[in-house]
Amino acid sequence: MMQAHSGQTASPLLAVRDVSVVFGGIVALNGISFDMKKGQILGLIGPNGAGKTTLFNCLSRLYQPSKGDILLEGDSILTRPPHRISEMGIGRTFQNVALFPNLSVLDNVRVGTHARTNSDIVSDSLRLPWIRRGEKEMNKRVDDILGYLELRNVAHTPVSGLPFGTQKRVELARALATEPKILLLDEPAGGLNHEEVYILGDLVRKIRDDRGVTVLLVEHHMGLVMSIADHVVALNFGRKLAEGTPTQVQNDPDVIKAYLGSKDQ
Numbered sequence: 001m002m003q004a005h006s007g008q009t010a011s012p013l014l015a016v017r018d019v020s021v022v023f024g025g026i027v028a029l030n031g032i033s034f035d036m037k038k039g040q041i042l043g044l045i046g047p048n049g050a051g052k053t054t055l056f057n058c059l060s061r062l063y064q065p066s067k068g069d070i071l072l073e074g075d076s077i078l079t080r081p082p083h084r085i086s087e088m089g090i091g092r093t094f095q096n097v098a099l100f101p102n103l104s105v106l107d108n109v110r111v112g113t114h115a116r117t118n119s120d121i122v123s124d125s126l127r128l129p130w131i132r133r134g135e136k137e138m139n140k141r142v143d144d145i146l147g148y149l150e151l152r153n154v155a156h157t158p159v160s161g162l163p164f165g166t167q168k169r170v171e172l173a174r175a176l177a178t179e180p181k182i183l184l185l186d187e188p189a190g191g192l193n194h195e196e197v198y199i200l201g202d203l204v205r206k207i208r209d210d211r212g213v214t215v216l217l218v219e220h221h222m223g224l225v226m227s228i229a230d231h232v233v234a235l236n237f238g239r240k241l242a243e244g245t246p247t248q249v250q251n252d253p254d255v256i257k258a259y260l261g262s263k264d265q
């Protein structure tokens with residue numbers, strides 16, 4: 001058999017294949033398919049009720065699709081237990097920030113590294129040497145990430161006392177601590193002011209560029225999606241309406257019609 005030229009047939013990092021989700025009688029997603037290439041920033045958009053959150057929840061293994069498959073590097077993630085999501089290489093943030101409010105920034109980020117250490121209660125309590133080595137590496141990784149996201153000066157502050165924008169950065173740090181191949185961002189611009197959205201956009205791009213992390217973001221803030229996404233998938237009523245570059249999708253007549261008929265801007 002002829003060998004394919006590398007790059008020409010590069011398989012997608014993530015493949016969403018004919019995914020459908022039905023809640024009772026409501027078809028929240030209807031046969032959605034798209035690919036994500038390694039290193040891509042993909043924006044998932046659509047008016048209210050389009051199915052974005054449902055798809056996000058399938059990707060993060062919170063929902064099991066009624067039909068279809070989701071493949072990460074060719075392997076189905078749907079056969080893996082939901083709590084193994086970060087071991088599979090999928091990191092996520094939450095719409096309204098889901099941190100431990102009374103724990104320090106450092107401890108919140110350390111939680112993220114747990115998915116990557118092989119420690120268990122027995123070896124932890126016996127302080128086995130390989131665990132200590134693991135812990136040293138973990139501490140270094142956490143410190144690197146705190147430095148990278150400019151959080152070292154608040155490392156020992158409980159997150160509840162921090163501004164919302166900083167808490168969002170802590171969440172990003174926690175997700176990065178799992179060393180994800182794909183980072184899923186659920187409405188990261190929500191609750192941020194204009195300047196913070198701009199800073200966030202730069203940060204997401206920097207994370208992709210510096211760390212080679214592939215990013216999927218569900219976002220209502222069109223300015224953010226259009227300025228940082230390489231590829232956009234638009235949903236409406238559970239179906240894929242359009243996909244392409246931000247310019248292609250922004251000018252797609254069906255997308256324009258869907259947004260004009262909704263309350264979203």
Ligand SMILES: Nc1ncnc2c1ncn2[C@@H]1O[C@H](COP(=O)(O)OP(=O)(O)OP(=O)(O)O)[C@@H](O)[C@H]1O
Pocket residue numbers: 023026027028046047048049050051052053054055
């Ligand atoms: N848990 C659920 N049970 C029943 N119906 C649901 C559930 N979650 C979502 N739906 C329905 O599925 C459809 C898609 O909803 P979804 O929340 O995924 O859309 P969305 O694009 O994220 O909307 P929004 O932008 O408002 O967050 C909607 O009709 C919604 O009412």
